[in-house]
Amino acid sequence: MPAPPDPPPAHPHPAPGWPPAPAWTVGQTATALGAGGAVAAVLASGRIRDWAFNLPLSLGPVREGLFAAADTWHAWMVALGASGLQDHLRAAVEALRFL
């Protein structure tokens, strides 16, 4: 028989050494991770395309299909202007680097 779950403490500590932190349910956490993934996929579409391009060649048609999908996705995001934020930030960093 499995051991009973931890009793809920009055002030749940994340772990030894950490101060108290609030807890969520798994459903809330999954929603947040899903939303985060979606926003990152929109704004960082270029990185996803690079990732698909660098997949092992041994994956064959799967790699080609993934790359085609990632490339199309990135093209849409460029057309929408969603990748503009990343481009502006990269340009700002480059400007600071060579100041």
Added chain:
Amino acid sequence: MLFPTIDFALFFLVVFAASWALYRQPAGRKTLLVAASYVFYGYWDWRFCLLLAGSSVVNWAAGRAIDALDDPRQRRIVTGLAVAANLGVLGLFKYYGFFIRSLNDLFYSIGLERELPFLEIILPVGISFFTFQGISYVVDVHRGEVRAQRSLLNVLLYISFFPQLVAGPIVRASTFMPQIERPRDPDRVLATFGIVLILAGLFKKMVIANYLATEMVDLVFLDPFFYGPVDLLLAVYGYAVQIYCDFSAYSDIAIGVAALLGYRFPKNFDQPYRAQSLREFWRRWHISLSTFLRDYLFIPLGGSRPDARGRTRTARNLMITMVLGGVWHGAAWTFVFWGVLHGAGLVVERWLGLGRVDGERSLWRRVLAGVVVFHFVCLAWIFFRAETFDIALTYLAGFARLDAPIEFATPFVLVLLAAGFAGQLLPPDLPARVAGRLRPLPPVALGALAGLTLAVIDALAPAGVAPFIYFQF
């Protein structure tokens, strides 16, 4: 599989969903997490999985044997054998080549031409971490701090759990095993805390550590002969910030990922460059290793004793502990010397009565102590980072090369250093505070904010994925 990659993000999303889908079946969930951990580890080289599994089985069997024995002497023997087996594996894979090279050099220097056989052995990623976890399990069972596990699955998960498998933190059996034994509660996931830690870790690693490495530190340490005192000073400050941001980032991400899966890991870094003594530094730097060495090596050696004879023994114990701590990081004389420096520093600090920091110190004394400790730590980092002793000595000699031009005092490098040091001055409970502030947000809004932050970090980071420094240990 590296944390700041899309491969890991996809892997984690699948593991997160599948593991929580199985929360009503603890054995199934643990099996899934073990399988995921072996996939994560096998991503580097699947052959290492055999070593990992072998290590887990040996430690599990040792725990069972210790538990079954009543005779304290026999229990000690089995514990000793298990610890020796763990250290033997570590020694073979990590130190065999080093000792053979050192012995051959010694033979050569005394005129013996005989060469001992050299084997090219690949160093399995994270071996120093998972062997220490194995030692923690058998010693904690021996001490009665954790129950010997009937379930091999529990020990497999304890030793292989992927967030901390390859670069820590070294989570003690007495901390982690009770969490493995009990089902995780799906209504108490430290989501905001975990997400904040992961994003903070990604920023520290991908932006600060990677840029400092590529823009300055790697160049200067490659050949310090070409640089003058200002650049050398900036580069060692840069390395101090880089290694902190790199390693603490890995720990933060590991703790955050574990939190999202329902497990709670202890803090591994606590703003170490604020320390006013070396003793305090070691209470703030790589806490899981320093407490491991304290509890499993320093104290069993005799620890510290206040009497006159005890002072010598304390010094000996400190030196042994710190030298072995240095060797743990890598098989090279530079790491040995790094340990010697820290050991000697701790001994001198104790003799001068500077180790204990009380609240009575005036502000200027606190600042002065912090500056002195930081620069001592930086001096030791030169030996830690340099490829060879000669390079470290060249580095130190360069501080007298006053006519060399200044290359790296650029606004970009100074901003990176300032950002790195700023992290030492922020409130230590900031992640939990931020998590508390974000808690009332709807999950979709928090997720969108996290996704935006991730995209910004990605845009600010240099191209490519640099491995974490502590992977090589």
